[in-house]
Amino acid sequence: MRIFSGIQPTGRKHLGNYIGAIQQYVAGQDRGEAIYCIVDLHATTVPYDPAELRTGVYDLTATLLAAGLDPERSILFRQGDVQEHTELSWLLCSVTPLGELNRMHQFRDKSVTQRELVSAGLLFYPVLQAADVLAYRADEVPVGEDQREHLELMRDIARRFNARFGEGILKVPEHRIPEVGARIMDLQDPTRKMSTSGSTAEGTVYVLDEPGAIEKKLKRAVTDSANPPEIRRGPDKAGVSNLIDILAAARGTTPAEVEASMAGARGYGDLKAAAAEAVTELLAPVRERYQQLRADEEHLESVLEAGAGRARAIAAPTLADVRAAMGVGPNR
Numbered sequence: 044m045r046i047f048s049g050i051q052p053t054g055r056k057h058l059g060n061y062i063g064a065i066q067q068y069v070a071g072q073d074r075g076e077a078i079y080c081i082v083d084l085h086a087t088t089v090p091y092d093p094a095e096l097r098t099g100v101y102d103l104t105a106t107l108l109a110a111g112l113d114p115e116r117s118i119l120f121r122q123g124d125v126q127e128h129t130e131l132s133w134l135l136c137s138v139t140p141l142g143e144l145n146r147m148h149q150f151r152d153k154s155v156t157q158r159e160l161v162s163a164g165l166l167f168y169p170v171l172q173a174a175d176v177l178a179y180r181a182d183e184v185p186v187g188e189d190q191r192e193h194l195e196l197m198r199d200i201a202r203r204f205n206a207r208f209g210e211g212i213l214k215v216p217e218h219r220i221p222e223v224g225a226r227i228m229d230l231q232d233p234t235r236k237m238s239t240s241g242s243t244a245e246g247t248v249y250v251l252d253e254p255g256a257i258e259k260k261l262k263r264a265v266t267d268s269a270n271p272p273e274i275r276r277g278p279d280k281a282g283v284s285n286l287i288d289i290l291a292a293a294r295g296t297t298p299a300e301v302e303a304s305m306a307g308a309r310g311y312g313d314l315k316a317a318a319a320e321a322v323t324e325l326l327a328p329v330r331e332r333y334q335q336l337r338a339d340e341e342h343l344e345s346v347l348e349a350g351a352g353r354a355r356a357i358a359a360p361t362l363a364d365v366r367a368a369m370g371v372g373p374n375r
């Protein structure tokens with residue numbers, strides 16, 4: 044079983060990224076051959092600062108190692124170091140319908156927030172993402188719920204490619220969306236997902252937040268005015284459902300177990316306090332390890348470099364097959 048996923052080196056990673064993606068990455072190391080990519084090329088599709096992008100790669104590398112990624116048991120590398128990704132993304136364009144790209148929610152949401160330029164890169168983002176995964180013939184892609192649509196398009200691209208150029212050349216991957224915490228919501232506006240670019244500062248818990256900040260944000264989380272308070276999930280209870288999911292994911296239990304454990308609670312204050320405690324316990328050790336790891340950039344660079352070499356060795360044969368099937372380059 045080969046697992047592949049990518050994560051952007053921009054902004055501060057938040058609890059949604061941690062529960063929806065990073066925790067699954069760590070668990071993936073026990074389930075198969077795990078390959079994780081820091082997608083610096085994806086980060087260039089919206090306005091960005093080149094120096095900050097470089098620092099962001101080291102920040103994220105240190106965060107991932109601190110969370111439990113082990114370069115001995117997985118491959119961790121920087122997307123821009125493995126040129127097979129960009130070449131494959133161009134080749135996949137030939138089987139990618141423009142209309143599908145135009146319909147992607149992420150493109151529609153992000154393009155309206157661009158003030159100066161809606162880049163072609165933003166539109167082609169899912170094709171590069173497809174190339175990331177398909178270059179490794181991965182079986183499974185751990186992602187949060189927001190990436191479901193891109194994963195469906197990726198599967199469609201792989202199927203179209205195989206139908207056009209030869210069955211079995213590309214592997215059609217499955218997505219792996221966590222049962223709990225696939226969509227962590229903004230604590231202040233639980234109708235919106237917690238995100239790097241679109242959520243409120245007070246409603247977003249960052250992986251590297253101090254314990255005091257975590258507690259403050261969770262204790263001020265929006266709930267509802269049910270009287271008496273009801274600690275249960277439901278479509279009419281976005282804030283409470285989100286806190287239950289967060290607590291379940293942080294404790295490693297199920298939402299039903301959280302509801303049962305909260306049966307004797309006096310009110311939402313108890314749920315918030317429990318969530319604050321569990322999230323602090325989850326993130327405090329990551330923050331401590333991060334501080335040690337982030338200080339040694341040379342070590343971080345050496346991890347990425349070694350990872351890129353191992354990644355290239357897997358991606359290059361796929362590209363050779365794709366080029367041959369497409370008639371690109373000499374006939375070898």
Ligand code: AQP
Pocket residue numbers: 049050051052058059060061062063064185186187188189190224225226227228236237238239240241
């Ligand atoms: N709120 C969320 N709940 C669960 N999972 C989430 N993910 C993102 N938000 C949530 C998952 O995190 C992974 C890495 O995301 P990314 O950093 O590569 O980019 P993203 O999806 O663009 O992250 P954001 O925070 O949502 O940023 P913006 O604001 O730029 O859109 C992905 O697997 C994602 O599903």
